[in-house]
């Protein structure tokens with residue numbers, strides 16, 4: 001019997017995980033990627049021979065028994081991935097300029113409680129209760145530990161209608177502690193009274209339990225997934241974006257690539273932003289309310305990224321994620337800046353090139369930036385945005401370096417060169433509406449509104465990727481599992497993956 005076939009739009013994390021799972025499960029897979037390399041958020045670029053990750057600096061859940069370890073073992077690639085766990089005694093450092101405090105967050109729930117209790121001794125009880133409650137939420141999200149469940153992430157939002165801000169406030173009234181508990185919110189583009197608590201819980205636990213880096217960069221994961229897809233007979237095309245989707249009746253008839261060639265399959269999976277998807281098809285074929293609701297979901301904020309190459313041996317390597325901001329009150333307000341006050345915080349890493357780096361080859365610094373800031377150039381294209389844009393970028397780079405200099409007074413003398421990317425870079429490279437850092441914004445006050453179902457109004461089109469359920473290294477592969485589960489059965493997939501539970 002002929003294999004069932006599936007075409008996947010987009011060769012980013014979601015597309016590649018879906019492709020790897022479905023090709024392994026006997027589907028004839030074709031992936032079309034518009035960019036000249038695969039990977040989406042896993043993609044790296046090179047400058048002066050130095051490779052930079054674009055959208056995957058810190059990962060988690062890759063230790064034996066953890067979710068990604070199990071999924072990647074099932075896919076047969078785990079043994080080829082080199083992971084460097086971040087420092088046990090400090091995987092994240094939260095540095096406050098106003099009082100000079102440096103909060104070092106250690107790995108593991110108990111150590112985390114202990115470290116925070118040392119900083120806020122009178123709050124020990126509250127900190128303990130908060131951490132236990134956070135972990136209990138994660139336990140309830142069965143898919144987080146690859147347990148069978150009928151519930152979708154959407155239902156968790158319903159269950160935990162609380163926002164992260166309300167949740168934290170319910171444990172402590174200590175003003176500084178409230179901010180410290182929330183410091184990692186840029187990892188999910190958090191909004192204090194909108195982001196559902198389950199997102200904060202899942203991301204926090206992911207890193208508390210196993211923050212790590214991909215030694216040698218994130219592109220390796222994309223390449224390994226691609227190898228697996230090809231090994232199972234799948235086909236992957238780069239530089240071939242989908243430019244048109246033809247609909248007949250209530251289903252897709254074919255998709256056309258940028259060279260005008262039509263391609264047909266039994267099933268289609270879109271891993272791109274739904275608004276970008278809608279631009280490819282005759283939207284009058286979709287219910288107006290459905291289209292308008294999805295198209296109008298607000299997006300998460302974006303980011304300005306500064307890529308620094310150090311002179312050889314000039315700057316020490318550190319193995320944690322560094323957060324730096326002026327004051328506690330900036331914690332929820334990175335996106336509320338004026339022209340003068342940007343950037344309100346830095347989040348930076350020195351990505352490892354080997355498992356034993358002593359000196360850093362490079363640094364990646366992310367600063368929250370809204371799409372509105374680069375709107376004046378929104379109708380321009382990469383490499384042709386004009387002199388004013390180049391000057392704007394240079395000015396932002398200098399602001400970032402000024403701020404870094406507050407942490408490392410001699411950093412400028414260690415730098416060989418600096419490059420940068422704006423929200424427009426993210427918009428154009430990933431085709432991500434408004435350069436949104438993590439796709440659409442989940443809002444627990446209007447959870448129905450920010451929900452995008454995997455099944456669409458077209459019978460043979462499914463959705464996947466960060467916009468659908470959850471973003472990042474954990475959320476996108478889990479979303480891929482749910483999407484593929486629609487075709488081969490989620491319980492069946494979980495059974496297969498869990499056979500390797502302790503691999």
Ligand SMILES: Cc1cc2nc3c(=O)[nH]c(=O)nc-3n(C[C@H](O)[C@H](O)[C@H](O)COP(=O)(O)OP(=O)(O)OC[C@H]3O[C@@H](n4cnc5c(N)ncnc54)[C@H](O)[C@@H]3O)c2cc1C
Nearest residue numbers: 010012013014034040041055057058242431465466472473
């Ligand atoms: C600066 C930055 C830093 C980040 N850091 C981290 C981190 O440290 N840890 C973490 O877990 N997450 C991080 N993230 C988030 C993570 O990168 C995303 O959640 C993830 O990449 C989303 O995966 P996806 O498959 O949904 O989309 P993507 O990986 O963006 O994939 C979508 C793909 O579709 C392609 N495409 C778009 N339109 C078309 C078309 N018409 N035809 C064909 N192909 C198309 C795009 O080129 C892209 O390759 C970061 C994101 C950014 C922007």
